[in-house]
Amino acid sequence: MTVYPGDPAVHLSPALELDRDGAAVTALELGSHTGTHVDAPAHTVADGRTMAEVALDELVGDALVFHLEGVADHATYGLDELAAALPGGVLPDALPPIAVIDTGWWRWFGDGRALRHPSLDPAAAAELVARGVHVLAVDTLSPDPTDASGTTSFPVHDVLLGGDHLIVENVAGLEGLPHRVRVGFFPLRLGVDGAPVRAVAFDG
Structure with missing residues (x-):
């Protein structure tokens, strides 16, 4: 389960054991932004909503999937690249509530190249919201560039979370999805800044 630079590492250890205690219980130690997870507004916005205040139906619905091909290390993609990734090469004026961007970069999770991922142009993020x-x-790891030494600049987060919207990061296995699909991201209901999710695409 990949984590952002500087975030807590993941540790799983037996707390109770079946043979010894009659039941198996595993102790989990992990950050709220571990693996595939959702960023609540509280992640970067003072007094923003926490996951306890995010309704589940916000994270389930119709999605438009953008399959970007051949994106280079540290590249920035914008509306032109997003439109070119769709049939007909045109970005609709009205978009569904969920946009899923497939760069293929999930294949590099656990590798140093994961830090060199492409990022979304903040102006394009604002247009998607509009x-x-x-x-x-x-x-x-993020729709913004990732700096291994740590960064405090998150312009795409500012657009999305600053507008009380949501971001899901570290989604994997997107290559087989059609451009139009119904998806769901199912988080733990925690009163904090984010939560791991089970990401699901619905067939039919």
Whole structure:
């Protein structure tokens, strides 16, 4: 389960054991932004909503999937690249509530190249929101550039979370999805800044 640079590492250890205690219980130690997870507004916005205040139906719905091909290390992609990734090469004026961006970068999770992932142009993020997107899901560590030494600049987060929208990061296995699909991201209901999710695409 990949984590952002500087976030807590994942530790699983037996707390109770079946043979000894009659039941198996595993102690989990992990950050709220571990693996595939959702960022609540509280992640970067003072007094923003926590996951306890995010309704589940915000994270389930119709999605438009953008399959970007051949994106280079540290590249920035914008509306032109997103439109080119769709049939007909045109970005609709009205978008579904969820946008899913497939760069193929999830294949590098656990490798140093994961830090060199492409990022979304903040102006493009603002346009997606203007056209109806409420949840942005990416297969990278962040829709913003990742600096291994730590960064305090998150312009795409500012657009999405600053507007009370949501971001899902570290989504994997997107290559087989059609451009139009119904998806769901199912988080733990925690009163904090984010939560791991089970990401699901519905067939039919």
